[in-house]
Amino acid sequence: MMKNKLLRNMLIILAAIALVGVIAIVVVTKFSGDGTAAKEPSIDEIVESSVEIPEITTNLASGDFIKITFTVQTDSKKAKEELEKRNFQVKNIIITELSEMKSAELKGKAGKEQLQEKVKADVNGLMQEGDVEKVYITSSLLQ
CATH class of the missing domain: 1.20.5 (Single alpha-helices involved in coiled-coils or other helix-helix interfaces)
Incomplete structure (x- = not known):
């Protein structure tokens, strides 16, 4: 038992x-x-969900000017479509951010990365259909 x-x-x-x-x-x-x-998405998927922002020429806080072009990577095709419609708002964000920066800040890697992160955060604040994954500076001429 x-x-x-x-x-x-x-x-x-x-x-x-x-x-x-x-x-x-x-x-x-x-x-x-x-x-x-x-x-990680393939390069084809990145290209399919990215939007090119045409060249922007604007003054900097230091009195210099910059010509700059961006490509913005989103997380989906719907987000890309929304971002294409918000192109004017993205340009406004970029111009506003650049107007606060001095040319010395944009000469180095850290300043460019800071600008990319700030643009990403501000654009994500507008987005309703998805998110911005990354902002790339595709050309830059500082004078």
Whole structure:
């Protein structure tokens, strides 16, 4: 009688440990599977969801002027379509940001990266159909 109780308790404990192990494996594979599924987009996908912003010529805070062109990468085709319609707003954001910058800030890598991040954040504030993934400066002439 005592052996049966002990055997039954051991089997229950082993079953509980096995169940916890199976649940842990399922949870780990489920969450690690999501991380590997999010792969980087191919160059074709990037091009399909990107919008070119035509050359902008504007004055800087330092009195110099800049000619600059951007390409904006979105996260979807719908976002691209929306961004194409918001082209005038994007130009306004760029001109406004540049008007606050000095030529010395735009001569180095850090200043250009800061401008790209600021434009990205401001444009994302406008977007309703998706998000801007990255802003690229495709040409720049500072005079």
